[in-house]
Amino acid sequence: MENPKGTPKAVVLAAILHLGIVAFLFLAILPCSDYAGFFDKLGLPASWNPITCERPIELPGQIIKAVLIGPTGSPPPKVTQTKPVKDATPPPPTPPPPTPPPPVKPPDRDLPPPPKQPDLKDQEKVVEDALQKADDAKKLQEEKQKQQQAELDAQAAKAKKQKEIDELFNKLDAAQAATKKADASKKQAQDKAQELKNASNDALPDLPNADQKQTGTNGADTGLVGRYQAAIQNSVTQHWIQPDTVQSGTSCKVHVTQIPGGDVLSVSVDSSCPYDAAGRQSVENAVLAAKPLPYQGFESVFQRDITITFRPQ
Numbered sequence: 001m002e003n004p005k006g007t008p009k010a011v012v013l014a015a016i017l018h019l020g021i022v023a024f025l026f027l028a029i030l031p032c033s034d035y036a037g038f039f040d041k042l043g044l045p046a047s048w049n050p051i052t053c054e055r056p057i058e059l060p061g062q063i064i065k066a067v068l069i070g071p072t073g074s075p076p077p078k079v080t081q082t083k084p085v086k087d088a089t090p091p092p093p094t095p096p097p098p099t100p101p102p103p104v105k106p107p108d109r110d111l112p113p114p115p116k117q118p119d120l121k122d123q124e125k126v127v128e129d130a131l132q133k134a135d136d137a138k139k140l141q142e143e144k145q146k147q148q149q150a151e152l153d154a155q156a157a158k159a160k161k162q163k164e165i166d167e168l169f170n171k172l173d174a175a176q177a178a179t180k181k182a183d184a185s186k187k188q189a190q191d192k193a194q195e196l197k198n199a200s201n202d203a204l205p206d207l208p209n210a211d212q213k214q215t216g217t218n219g220a221d222t223g224l225v226g227r228y229q230a231a232i233q234n235s236v237t238q239h240w241i242q243p244d245t246v247q248s249g250t251s252c253k254v255h256v257t258q259i260p261g262g263d264v265l266s267v268s269v270d271s272s273c274p275y276d277a278a279g280r281q282s283v284e285n286a287v288l289a290a291k292p293l294p295y296q297g298f299e300s301v302f303q304r305d306i307t308i309t310f311r312p313q
Contacts, residue, residue, distance in 0.1 A: 225301045231294040233308060240286035242312050243278045250274050252310045254283050260302060262292030270307075283310045 252273035257266045267287045269280045287308065295302065 224298065228294070228298040228301045228303075229306075231298070232306065235294055236286050236290045236308055237310070239289035240310060241282055243282050245276050246279045246282070246312045247274075248312045250312065252279065252283055254287060254308045254310065256287055256293075256306050256308060258291075258293055258304060258306070260295065260299070262295035264288060264291040264293065286310070 252275050253270040254273075255268050255270060256264060258264050264287060267284045269275075269283060273280060273283075275283070
């Protein structure tokens with residue numbers, strides 16, 4: 001926001017500026033003689049006058065008066081011989097030549113002292129120290145390289161040893177697996193041999209004595225089919241754990257689906273089974289525990305779907 005008090009001051013300064021410009025222009029067009037007369041009338045000292053007008057040239061001798069008659073009809077002037085008057089005006093004094101200024105002396109600069117010439121012994125010592133440092137650095141680098149190489153060798157030896165240990169454990173695991181497999185094969189062979197033995201002697205040693213003896217079908221078939229059914233019945237009965245809820249004199253039929261080799265696919269208790277849930281579960285467990293069911297030697301009479309009858313003893 002503009003200051004109202006500064007406006008009159010600005011107007012006065014502008015007026016003074018314009019007046020100065022007008023005065024300067026007036027002095028520029030005013031003749032020098034008029035200006036000198038005007039300045040003399042003011043009565044001011046001559047040293048205050050900033051402008052000095054050039055005076056007309058004044059020749060020595062008498063003043064010649066002439067009357068102008070006309071440009072063409074005037075007669076030529078009469079020649080009169082006059083004596084030259086010696087000019088009594090003394091010549092202006094010759095100004096003395098200006099005094100030359102005294103020479104300026106440049107300031108003295110503080111120059112650095114000249115470099116001191118190094119001693120030859122000091123130079124030899126510096127060179128010797130530099131060589132010693134370089135030798136020490138080289139030895140240190142070699143020691144670091146040796147240490148790094150030793151660490152790499154140790155890591156390689158450790159990795160090799162660990163590899164040997166892993167290979168040894170792998171061999172032990174393979175040997176244990178082979179042993180387990182051999183034991184399983186041996187047990188399976190023994191079981192099959194026992195099954196064949198039981199099938200060949202009609203499983204008499206494993207059947208109950210006297211009136212509780214069972215043949216599997218309670219029929220008169222003593223051929224290969226009868227022996228096959230008796231072997232399955234005997235194998236399953238060995239694994240049956242009878243619960244206390246199963247009453248004597250009752251029977252339960254179980255339907256079994258198997259594949260060649262005797263492996264059991266499914267077991268289902270017949271709906272006419274009078275056993276409770278525990279009894280039904282016990283006969284299913286007996287069939288599953290007896291697998292694989294007898295197969296070797298009975299390939300020609302193999303039956304995929306068979307029915308096993310459980311009777312409590």
